[in-house]
Amino acid sequence: MRIANFLPVLAIFLAGLVMSLAGAAIGARVIESTSTKAVENQLIMRGYDWVDVQGDGLQIVLTGTAPDEQTQLAAQRAAGHVVDPARVINVMNVVQQEAIPAPRFSIEILRNDSGISLIGLVPSNWDREGFVADLKKSSGTGSVADLMEQADYPVPENWGDATKFGREAIGLLPRSKISIAADGITLTALADSKEQKAAFEKKLIKALPDTLPVAIDVAAPRPVITPFTVRFLIDENGPRFDACVAETSADHARILAAAKSAGIEDPNCTIGLGSPSSQWAAAVETGMRALQELGQGSITYSDGDVSLIAAEGTSSSMFDKVVGELEADLPTTFTLHSALLQSEAVAEEDDRPEFIAIRSPEGQTQLRGRIPDERSQAAAEALAKAAFGSHSVYSAMRVDNDLPEGWALRAMAAIEALAELNRGSATMTEDLVSIRGETGNENAKAEIAGLLSEKLGDGAPFEIDVTYVRKLDPILNLPTPQECVERANAQIAANKIVFDPGSIELNAAANDTLDKIAEVLKDCEDIEMEIGAHSDSQGGEVMNLNLSTQRANSVLDGLLMRRVAGVSFTAKGYGESQPIADNSTEEGREANRRIEFKLLNAEDTQTSAADASDDEDAQAGDTETEDGSQGENATSVAEDGETE
Structure with a gap:
């Protein structure tokens, strides 16, 4: 055959080959573009927007600067989730990291009777063995437990001065803890006495380095103080301490807080051993408040004995009230002695003994004033608790051995008379028993008069000022x-x-x-x-x-x-x-x-029975004395409603 016959076939073959190569090139570009876009989207979604994605045929080239190696590898793995990891070429850079700073080197040196312990982190090229040997030599002990770690960093500035001071101090202090660092030293230690404490501090101050700060705390044992004494005074110059001691830091803070509250600007109190009670601070604080209520005077604590002296001019009734409440509030380990300074003229006029029992509208009963002895005090409290309830009686009576004969029996009669009232007071002096208040019993005045006549005896003076209040009458059963x-x-x-x-x-x-x-x-x-x-x-x-x-x-x-x-x-x-x-x-x-x-009036607005004896208008009612004379009844009528 002639060559001319093959030319058409050859042309077709070459044309197909060219078309195939062109299609392959187009497909490669499509794959490259699609892969690049997909990887870019994935990295942006993951937060790696600093990555530059480029396609090179089937390969994906990643460039850019990563903050660290871990993030660089994470971005590479994220790209490998989209395309074959073998196609991902990582040519990303990493930010140059700063040098890791050296750690803080420090040593905790602990010394007690068992020896010395070393804990901390020290430089590797520091003479650790020499330091341990010097400690053994200076302290005279062969027991040094070396628990220190080391790191390969340069020795910090001032490290030599710090370790030198620590070595000298630990040799001086048999019971101590020293924290050594290149930026400062903290030292705490115990001394056997105040004298030894002063000697330690003097030697330590001489050895102090000039290149870094040092905090020194050397404590001596607390002294034994006997008698354990506090004396607090208030006079024309203001409040002050003549003596003040506390056994614990907490007690010390409590007493100083009470002193500042009383008006002492810069109170001072010694911490020592010898307190007669764990409630020492509470007892002292209670007495200080009592003296503040009196206004002037002094209170002295000497172990378990407490002496309260009120200044001249103090009201006798106020003195009795404060003394009675202080006796009730002091812990049982303390014994109170009290005195009221008065001139003879004032004493004759004002020092009139009283016994007062008060029943409030809320049902609480208070006993205060004077009682002849502790036995009579206990009997009066028992009678009041039986009449008014054991949980509603507060006793603030003061024992006075110089009261007139029959005082205790008359006090009992006053308590029994008060029990006939819903609220009111019973006030007893040497020459009169006065009962005032309100009751829901229409026959209360007659019953009180009969009771007092029987208990006090014929001719004994008393007065009754009692008002019948209809809403208090239990028979009527009026709603509250x-x-x-x-x-x-x-x-x-x-x-x-x-x-x-x-x-x-x-x-x-x-x-x-x-x-x-x-x-x-x-x-x-x-x-x-x-x-x-x-x-x-x-x-x-x-x-x-x-x-x-x-x-x-x-x-x-x-x-x-x-x-x-x-x-x-x-x-x-x-x-x-x-x-x-x-x-x-x-x-x-x-x-x-x-x-x-x-x-609207959730609380009872009736006048307090405690004020009844001072305000004749507070409780206007019938007044009946032993001779049967009566005053006029007082009646109050509530007005009908008002509109706001």
């Missing part, structure tokens, strides 16, 4: 103020006061509920009660407040019309400010639209 409020709210809970939408007028159902409320409140006396009206959150806030105020006033007017005489009402609108349920639901809004009663 809280019970009255609960009864009113119970009626509302059973028959809710509902107003027509947008209205402030009481409807028929609301009037029926007010009739029932007035009925349950008819036995309530001397009570202040708030009528609170509340709304839901629909509408404007100001509008809701005004609407609730007007509705509260409507309820007030309705109760005033029903003549609830024993209760003083106050009307107040709260608007939407105090919801009790969710305003987003109809049920919640319904609950929030409500009327509530609240007690």
